[in-house]
Amino acid sequence: MKVRMSNPYRHIQAYPMNGLLQITDYVALLPFLRSLAKKTCTSLTLDYAEGQKETIEQDIKHGAMFMTNHRDIVMDAGFLTLLVRAKYNIRPYVGMGNNLFGKWWIKPLARFNHAFVVIRDGGPREIMQHSQTMASYLRFLRRKHHSIWLAQREGRAKDSDDRTQPAVLKMLTLGFDKSTCFLDAMKEMNICPVSISYEFDPCDYLKAQEMQQKRDDAAWTKSKHDDIVSMKTGIMGHKGRVVFRLTPSVNHWIDANREKLDAMTRNEQILAVAAQIDRQIHQNYELFERGEEFTTYLQQQVAKVDIPNKDEAFLLEKMNEMYTNPVKNYEASNLPGEL
Numbered sequence: 001m002k003v004r005m006s007n008p009y010r011h012i013q014a015y016p017m018n019g020l021l022q023i024t025d026y027v028a029l030l031p032f033l034r035s036l037a038k039k040t041c042t043s044l045t046l047d048y049a050e051g052q053k054e055t056i057e058q059d060i061k062h063g064a065m066f067m068t069n070h071r072d073i074v075m076d077a078g079f080l081t082l083l084v085r086a087k088y089n090i091r092p093y094v095g096m097g098n099n100l101f102g103k104w105w106i107k108p109l110a111r112f113n114h115a116f117v118v119i120r121d122g123g124p125r126e127i128m129q130h131s132q133t134m135a136s137y138l139r140f141l142r143r144k145h146h147s148i149w150l151a152q153r154e155g156r157a158k159d160s161d162d163r164t165q166p167a168v169l170k171m172l173t174l175g176f177d178k179s180t181c182f183l184d185a186m187k188e189m190n191i192c193p194v195s196i197s198y199e200f201d202p203c204d205y206l207k208a209q210e211m212q213q214k215r216d217d218a219a220w221t222k223s224k225h226d227d228i229v230s231m232k233t234g235i236m237g238h239k240g241r242v243v244f245r246l247t248p249s250v251n252h253w254i255d256a257n258r259e260k261l262d263a264m265t266r267n268e269q270i271l272a273v274a275a276q277i278d279r280q281i282h283q284n285y286e287l288f289e290r291g292e293e294f295t296t297y298l299q300q301q302v303a304k305v306d307i308p309n310k311d312e313a314f315l316l317e318k319m320n321e322m323y324t325n326p327v328k329n330y331e332a333s334n335l336p337g338e339l
Contacts, residue, residue: 009137012117014093021112025091029113033082036235041242042199046083049247049284056192059249060084063145064192065138066092066246069162069281070151071198072234073100073227077149080194081114083244084147092147097154100231102224120154135174142189152193152277158207159318161325162281164274166267182269183261187251193277195245195284201322202237203230205301208318212311243286250276282333285326294323 007013015021037044048056066084068076077094084090096115101107107117116137119130141148152164173185201207206229213220253276254261261269302315 008133009116009140012119012133013111013137014114014116015111017091017114021114024112025085030082030085033078037079037082037242040202040235040237041239043241044079044083045241045243046087047243047245047286049245049280052248055248055252056246057088059190059192059251060088060090060147060246063090063142063147064190064249065142065148065150066194067150067152067164067191067277068194068196069160070153070156071160071196071201072203073156073231074235075239076151076196077115078235079242080149080196080244090147092149093141094149095151099224100227102228131171132174135171135176137175138172139175139188152281156207158211158322159325160201160322162278162329164277166270166274169270169274182266183254183258183273186273187254191250191277193247193250193280193284195243195247195281195286197241197243197245197286197288197326199240199242199288200238200297202239203234204319204322205304205315206230206233207322208302208315209305209307211318212305212314213307215314216309241286241288245284245286247280247284250280278329279333282326282329285330287327287330290323 066080068080070076077092077096081092081094084092091114094110094113094115095118096110097118097120098107099120101110101117111117116134118134120127122130138148138150150168152162153168154165157163169186172189173180173182176185176188210222210226250273254273261272264272298316298319301319302312305315
């Protein structure tokens with residue numbers, strides 16, 4: 001008698017691709033994203049690291065992990081899906097934190113639309129179990145040559161100082177045999193960093209507001225309602241020019257520096273790969289010119305903040321940081337590094 005094996009991913013996996021999902025893509029999702037881009041963006045562009053288009057196209061041909069900086073809860077993945085679906089017929093699987101499922105219908109809708117669930121609840125032991133299941137699922141997807149979108153960190157960088165969390169890279173290796181070298185595990189993931197640049201971040205004032213709330217009350221945490229408000233604002237708000245710039249797989253860098261990397265400890269390798277992902281993202285920002293009218297824009301955004309003891313000077317300072325940190329990171333990324 002044949003024993004049916006239970007599915008270890010049933011609680012987190014995206015619903016399987018089928019004819020209904022493909023039809024939904026063409027008659028609902030893609031038209032919706034195109035309409036949304038037209039309404040909220042001055043332009044939406046898929047671009048490539050200078051002189052690297054052919055290399056990148058080969059890198060993503062058999063699937064890749066598109067690892068990006070994280071600006072918007074929904075639209076980072078949404079616009080990337082629209083762009084690579086239209087250009088290369090690639091439909092990335094999308095990681096979505098369960099903290100965003102504030103309404104009963106969001107989870108099944110998200111899973112139907114190729115999103116898998118990143119569970120962030122529980123104590124240390126439960127979180128480790130969730131991470132192991134997630135890593136195994138991602139490895140399963142990559143071995144089937146599927147593409148994946150994953151942010152370089154848990155949650156958005158509120159100040160736009162984009163840094164890859166080493167913990168994310170460590171998590172990716174949990175699905176591998178313990179004898180597998182960290183660098184070989186990374187190569188199997190085929191991480192292709194993507195640099196995302198929004199001329200205007202519709203959630204900038206909400207992010208600044210959160211910073212003041214945390215400053216004034218160390219115990220303050222976002223509610224599910226706050227997440228829903230951020231999702232809605234990010235989806236419907238004006239973004240100006242938006243650029244998604246693909247960069248080559250980090251596999252090329254690993255191969256070119258393998259001798260030096262092999263001489264490092266595992267933790268040093270993790271930090272080195274994280275730094276390389278950061279460099280590729282930082283070097284490929286689209287830097288927008290900011291005229292005198294930008295000051296007026298910031299003041300208008302600050303006026304939207306509605307909290308007790310509103311600190312306008314602090315809010316303006318934090319919003320300025322959001323738009324200047326990418327410039328600082330771009331400039332620093334072009335300085336000589338260790339690798």
